[in-house]
Amino acid sequence: MKLEICANSFESACTAQEAGAHRIELCANLEIGGTTPSYATIALVKQRLHIPTYVLIRPRAGDFLYSQAEYDCMAKDIEICRQLGCEGVVIGLLFPDGSVDKERTTSLVKIAEPMGVTFHRAFDCCQNPLQALEDIIATGCQRILTSGQQASAIAGAAFLQELVEQANDRISIMPGSGINSANIEELIRQTKAKEFHCSAKKERHSEMTYVNECMQQMGAQPSMSNLEEIKAIVAKIKDV
Structure with missing residues (x-):
């Protein structure tokens, strides 16, 4: 059983490793679903971490229909x-x-190549997910990150089990979205999946003593990996 943590910064990646995560998905801008992190962030993570690092390749927020320029990037x-x-x-x-x-x-x-490739939750936007599963297998991807086409993995648990059965070890089905220490054991039992994906994040509180209220629109409240929550999820996985 493996746990992948979605880390939105170098600091979060270090926290995930310390807590016992088996792999990280490194990204930026998690509040909009994640985009590709900076060169410096990737380089620093690779210098400091020993667990595998998968990097999100997503040039922008929004849908997954990309122009040629976006594909080139x-x-x-x-x-x-x-x-x-x-x-x-x-x-x-x-x-x-x-x-x-x-x-x-x-x-x-x-x-x-020779890196591995995960097909992310663009899968949950597919019109025919069972055909999409076969198409993704044909592309050579290692795994599919999915919530079972529902808002959360727990809501999509029944379909996730169906996907695991259809995949039949030809590709890994990795449930993700809304997974935490309170529901991970139930998801393991229901889905029969062998890998799980969590953000396990908490709000990052600003230490600024002065705040210009007119500038609150500058961005969403940032988040960071929650050390104790990741440890709790790792412990639950070990107990199953």
Whole structure:
């Protein structure tokens, strides 16, 4: 049983490792679903961490229908991750009709070699998820991160089990979204999955003593990995 933690900074990545996570998905801007982190963040994480690092390759927020320019940026970011020694990347590309962009996904998988590739929750935006599962297997991805096409993994648990059964060890189905120490054991039993993905985040409180109230629109309240929550999830996984 493996636990992947979504870390939105170098500090969060270090916290995840300290708490016992088996792998991190490194990203930025988690409050908008995550985007590709900076070169410096990736490089520093690879210098300091010993657990595997998968980097989110997502050039912007929003949907997963990408222009050629955006695709070119994704390909270059993957090359950079390979050069920095990352263990894998996380991608997801769709067509307008909600089907998997097999050709460009396959191309990115080849660019990533020998790194592993996870297909992220773009899968949950697919119109025909059972066909999408077969399409993603054909591209060479290692795993699919999914909530079972529901708002949370616990709500999608029944369909997650169906996906695990259809995958039949040809690809790993990794439940994610809303997973915590209170529901991880139930999800393990229901889904029969072998990998789980959590953000396990908490709000980062500002230490500013002066705040200009007119500038509150500058951004959402940032978050960081919660050491104690990740430890609790790791302990629950060990007990199952």
